[in-house]
Amino acid sequence: MSIEKAYNLWAEQYDSNQNKTRDLDGISTINILSKYKFETVLELGCGTGKNTLWLLEKAKKIIGLDFSQEMLNKAKEKINNPKVTFIKADLSQPWKVDNEFVDLITSSLTLEHIKDLDVIFKQAYSKLKPNGIFFINELHPFKQYSGSKARYESEQGTEVLEVYTHHISEYLTIAKKNNFKIIEIDEQFDKEDEKGIPRLISFVFQK
Ligand SMILES: C[S@@+](CC[C@H](N)C(=O)[O-])C[C@H]1O[C@@H](n2cnc3c(N)ncnc32)[C@H](O)[C@@H]1O
Known part of the structure; x- marks a missing residue:
C-alpha cells in the first residue's frame, strides 16, 4: 500500500x-x-495538526504541508484559524511556498517516509529567512536498526508503512552540503526505559 x-x-x-512515538514527539517538540x-512557520508533514495547535500559540502564520487528504481533513476539523493554511502537497516535489518566507520549518515523524533527504534540505534552505531554524524530530535510526517501523492496527490486521532509514551521519552530511549549521542534537527516551534505545532523535539546524 502506498504511504x-x-x-x-x-x-x-x-x-x-x-x-508512544507520537506522544513523545509532542512533548519533545514543545520542550525544544x-x-x-x-512568527512564520512551515510544517512539513503536519498530519492531523497535533503540533500545529501548539505552534499556533506562538506563531502569526503557519503553512502545513501534507499529502494525505484524510490527515489534513482531521487537522482542519481541529483548527479553523485564519493564521493557518493547510495545503495538500507531496514534499518530494517543489513546495509552493515563497522563498525566504518563514523563520521556522518543523518536521516531525515524516522524513522516515522520504527517500531523498537532499530534496528536503535544499528546499528548506530556500524557504527559510536568514538565520531561520529547521527542526527535525524523527524515529531514532537505532530504533529502525532494531526493526521498529511506523505501523497501526486495522480491521484488516497490522499495516506496516514504507520507511527509509536515514543514519545520523546522513542528516549531518546533507545538512552541511546545504549550508546549514547544526545548533542542537538531542535524543528522546521513553520514561520507563531511560537506559534503553532512544525512541527519537531531534536536530535543530540554522540557515
Ligand atoms: C507520522 S505522521 C506525523 C504527523 C505529524 N507531524 C505528527 O507529528 O503527528 C507523518 C505524516 O507525514 C505525511 N507524509 C509522509 N510522506 C509525505 C510526503 N512525501 N509528502 C507529504 N506528506 C508526507 C503523512 O501523510 C503523515 O501525515
Missing part, C-alpha cells in the same frame, strides 16, 4: 490509538521549540 493511502486509512485513529522565537 499516502496508508495515512489516509490511519487518519481516523491517528490521534487516539496508543502511540519553546526556546526559539518564531
